[in-house]
Amino acid sequence: MKTTDFLQKAKKYIIYANILPKGQHRLYTTPLMIQYTVNTMRFVLMSRITYDEQEMILYDYGGKEPYITIDYSEIKKVGVFATARIVNTGHLPGQQFHVVLRIICDQGDFEIETCDEDHALQILHYIHSRDIPIVDPYNIVKIMMMTKDENHGFYNYMIKHFTEMAKTYGLENPTIDITRKARKFNKQE
Secondary structure: OOHHHHHHHHHHEOEEEEEEEOOOOOOOOOOOOOOOOOOOOOOOEEEEEEEOOOEEEEEEOOOOOEEEEEEHHHEEEEEEEEEEEEEEOOOOEEEEEEEEEEEEEOOEEEEEEEOOHHHHHHHHHHHHOOOOOEEOOOOHHHHHHHHOOOOOHHHHHHHHHHHHHHHHHOOOOOOOOOEOOOOOOOOOO
């Protein structure tokens, strides 16, 4: 896919991404190729993101050429959200919780969904260190920080608390669509 096509699709669809530091490689059996059991759709935009202290680079999942490079200094604002998905684990349907980063920058407005909460947290740390506003109306960063040292900590926390969060804040539970919604940066919006 060409960069212009990617940017056009990113206006409409959620980007589902695996996130790794630059130079690291990992073979995923899941979660990237998960097929959602609700309506058996796959994500339209799947990406691989690499990052360091200065920037993040979005690639086609299997490709070597980047779609875009986002220098953290070009970011105007970041929103942090969470979502629940029903997934087909091969045997039984299950539930996964993903972190969603809405990044508004010079290149556009991107909504990135990932299971890599440890790397998302590191990217947020780099962004925060540049005094860029991070809007976290549901305290997702706090939850990630609280659970980062536990095995499956984010998942375990969310399995206990996400239903109540969804009721309190009017969140989808589960999220079944891959098109972007108008996410609110503040609880009051």
